[in-house]
Amino acid sequence: MIVRRKDRIIVLGVTGKQGTFWTEKMMAYGSNVVAGVNPKRAGESHIGVPIFASTAEAVRTTGGDAAVMFIPPPMAKEAAVSAAQAGIKLLVVLTEHIPAQDVMAMHAAAAKHGTRIVGPNTAGLVTPGECFVGIMPAFVPSVFKPGRVGVISRSGSLGTLVCLNLTRAGLGQSAFIGIGGDPMLGTTTRDALQALDEDARTEAVVIVGEIGGAMEEDAAAYAKKMRKPMVAFIAGAAAPPNRKMGHAGAIVTGNAGSYASKRKALESAGVVVVDTPSQIAAAIAAGLRTSHHSGKIAGQPIGHSA
Amino acid sequence: MNFEEHAAKSLILATAGIPVPRGVLCITAAEAAMAAANIGPCVVKAQVPTGKRGKAGGIKLAASPDEAGQVAEKILGMRIGDYIVERVLVEEQGQIDREFYAAVLPDVTARKPMLLFSTEGGMDIEDIAAARPAAIRRLSIDIDGKPAAAEIDAMLAGLNLGEAAGQIARILEQLYGAFVAHDAELLEINPLALLADGRVVALDCKFVLDDAAIYRQTAVAKRGAAGGMTALEKRGAEAGLKLIQLDGNVGVLANGAGLTMTTMDVIRHYGGRPANFLEIGGEAYTKSEIALDLVLSNPGVKSLVINFCGAFARTDVMADGVVRAWRTLKPKIPVFFSIHGTGEDEAVALVREQLGIEPYDFMEDAVQAAVKAAQ
Numbered sequence: 317m318i319v320r321r322k323d324r325i326i327v328l329g330v331t332g333k334q335g336t337f338w339t340e341k342m343m344a345y346g347s348n349v350v351a352g353v354n355p356k357r358a359g360e361s362h363i364g365v366p367i368f369a370s371t372a373e374a375v376r377t378t379g380g381d382a383a384v385m386f387i388p389p390p391m392a393k394e395a396a397v398s399a400a401q402a403g404i405k406l407l408v409v410l411t412e413h414i415p416a417q418d419v420m421a422m423h424a425a426a427a428k429h430g431t432r433i434v435g436p437n438t439a440g441l442v443t444p445g446e447c448f449v450g451i452m453p454a455f456v457p458s459v460f461k462p463g464r465v466g467v468i469s470r471s472g473s474l475g476t477l478v479c480l481n482l483t484r485a486g487l488g489q490s491a492f493i494g495i496g497g498d499p500m501l502g503t504t505t506r507d508a509l510q511a512l513d514e515d516a517r518t519e520a521v522v523i524v525g526e527i528g529g530a531m532e533e534d535a536a537a538y539a540k541k542m543r544k545p546m547v548a549f550i551a552g553a554a555a556p557p558n559r560k561m562g563h564a565g566a567i568v569t570g571n572a573g574s575y576a577s578k579r580k581a582l583e584s585a586g587v588v589v590v591d592t593p594s595q596i597a598a599a600i601a602a603g604l605r606t607s608h609h610s611g612k613i614a615g616q617p618i619g620h621s622a
Numbered sequence: 623m624n625f626e627e628h629a630a631k632s633l634i635l636a637t638a639g640i641p642v643p644r645g646v647l648c649i650t651a652a653e654a655a656m657a658a659a660n661i662g663p664c665v666v667k668a669q670v671p672t673g674k675r676g677k678a679g680g681i682k683l684a685a686s687p688d689e690a691g692q693v694a695e696k697i698l699g700m701r702i703g704d705y706i707v708e709r710v711l712v713e714e715q716g717q718i719d720r721e722f723y724a725a726v727l728p729d730v731t732a733r734k735p736m737l738l739f740s741t742e743g744g745m746d747i748e749d750i751a752a753a754r755p756a757a758i759r760r761l762s763i764d765i766d767g768k769p770a771a772a773e774i775d776a777m778l779a780g781l782n783l784g785e786a787a788g789q790i791a792r793i794l795e796q797l798y799g800a801f802v803a804h805d806a807e808l809l810e811i812n813p814l815a816l817l818a819d820g821r822v823v824a825l826d827c828k829f830v831l832d833d834a835a836i837y838r839q840t841a842v843a844k845r846g847a848a849g850g851m852t853a854l855e856k857r858g859a860e861a862g863l864k865l866i867q868l869d870g871n872v873g874v875l876a877n878g879a880g881l882t883m884t885t886m887d888v889i890r891h892y893g894g895r896p897a898n899f900l901e902i903g904g905e906a907y908t909k910s911e912i913a914l915d916l917v918l919s920n921p922g923v924k925s926l927v928i929n930f931c932g933a934f935a936r937t938d939v940m941a942d943g944v945v946r947a948w949r950t951l952k953p954k955i956p957v958f959f960s961i962h963g964t965g966e967d968e969a970v971a972l973v974r975e976q977l978g979i980e981p982y983d984f985m986e987d988a989v990q991a992a993v994k995a996a997q
Binding site for chain 2: 334389415416419420421439451458459470476481497502524526529551552591
């Protein structure tokens with residue numbers, strides 16, 4: 317789920333207002349957008365992108381490694397299932413408020429066809445200095461710069477803030493993985509952590525979690541085995557219990573998914589958990605100094621791009 | 623969206639063919655007495671979309687119409703949780719032999735629907751899960767299909783259900799069908815009772831409609847429970863904004879649920895108390911003007927933090943809405959900004975020039991200043 321410049325990207329819903337705006341931003345940044353899909357405008361070209369009637373047709377003509385959906389909730393299931401059937405291996409679902417049963421149907425189709433879904437309700441994926449897929453301000457130089465810190469976030473806005481704070485502290489990012497704010501995600505915190513653990517360019521990881529669900533607890537089980545320094549911030553410590561905070565995933569019932577449960581699980585796995593977002597950069601810098609000093613990770617000092 | 627018991631039973635269970643007790647919805651004690659005269663010995667049940675009604679004294683037995691009127695008199699107007707009881711359901715009493723639990727809900731880890739059944743009905747499922755996890759049978763279901771009869775039989779095997787097994791299996795099938803047909807986030811029967819006369823009947827029902835599916839469940843959604851919101855929260859909902867009013871004094875306006883929760887956390891971290899949760903993320907980022915009005919309408923607000931970190935949401939658009947609202951409302955309280963991300967330069971210039979306020983570089987500093995100002 318770390319996107320590369322060679323990845324051929326198909327944009328579903330490219331002709332809409334947001335699809336147009338963000339596809340132009342993606343291409344300007346270096347993303348390899350090869351096709352768009354809109355059945356009503358097949359055969360046309362839109363902002364320099366050829367439009368096809370279906371994802372399957374686009375894949376046959378241009379090939380496609382990844383697809384990103386700018387599709388409203390009522391049409392999201394069909395678009396996602398069609399993309400999975402067309403053989404798309406990585407499907408980034410930005411759409412928020414897709415009915416839960418449609419989300420389950422999307423995940424069932426993805427499992428059947430070997431598609432990895434990122435999201436729903438994700439802000440997307442950024443590989444700073446290379447390309448991005450989604451609705452992140454990858455192109456704002458104060459927010460993202462190439463480097464060696466991998467960032468996992470359920471939230472786009474909070475993920476942006478964290479990358480901004482890292483960049484201001486001179487710590488560039490190897491990859492930003494927005495996993496999404498929905499309760500049923502195709503790519504979990506643990507999946508993203510494993511991808512960053514296996515990524516040679518990533519030397520440290522920031523986990524930006526949220527209350528609700530058990531993903532942070534699950535990720536902690538994997539984190540135990542990792543040698544790269546990890547820092548986490550969990551949003552929602554001050555959230556009142558039993559109230560949904562926008563993200564349907566962020567509902568706390570009983571002890572499961574509580575702030576305390578997540579913090580404890582991560583800390584016992586050796587992850588440094590901080591209280592406010594501005595503390596993340598210092599904690600990462602300290603972790604990197606220690607790991608370089610102890611020779612855990614071979615490599616140059618942080619801040620120099622590979 | 624939550625539903626009261628009578629709505630869940632009539633709209634969802636009865637429609638699916640699941641047996642429910644004979645009952646009448648009443649809004650006065652006199653109506654309850656009249657209903658009881660037709661029904662016979664009955665149960666008078668407070669209709670509020672929340673649990674713990676029995677513990678709160680909202681469910682009482684009545685042997686006669688007079689008694690039904692008396693208990694209804696006591697229950698009507700009672701406060702249960704966030705709700706005042708305005709309706710009671712008068713239902714026939716049954717001789718209960720056994721109580722079961724049945725539910726369908728999404729299993730978020732497996733990303734599939736899950737059917738639950740337990741012979742330990744009548745208590746909260748959380749309590750059953752804590753006390754006797756083995757007492758809960760689970761069946762994971764393929765969303766594109768439905769539970770096979772053999773799977774349900776296997777799920778119920780060894781539970782000594784006797785002649786009720788067939789009825790229960792049928793009810794579980796119907797329950798799953800209703801879950802799918804009505805976009806349920808939770809559909810629960812607790813208890814599902816085996817009566818002395820051999821019938822299996824749903825004595826209570828909890829139905830939560832997936833808010834994201836309201837657009838295609840309009841008929842059902844019309845019967846949803848509107849209560850549980852403050853007047854301000856209702857205004858927010860009407861404007862398409864999720865507002866949660868809290869008891870603090872530092873107002874919060876931020877984009878995205880994650881950033882908004884974080885702003886609240888940081889307020890708490892520095893010893894302050896947030897006055898609200900309100901996010902204008904996603905498509906709602908153009909609504910900052912109305913959002914600010916809502917935040918400032920909360921009488922407890924003494925200072926305000928505006929924390930924007932634009933990704934999809936453009937900070938220049940959000941800042942423009944704030945500036946416009948500020949000019950109209952002319953609030954007297956101090957406001958502290960932190961603005962970063964998409965559209966940052968224009969947004970910062972706008973706030974600086976139009977409001978004469980310099981945004982903080984770090985949100986923590988803006989929050990600290992706001993917490994101090996609110997004291």
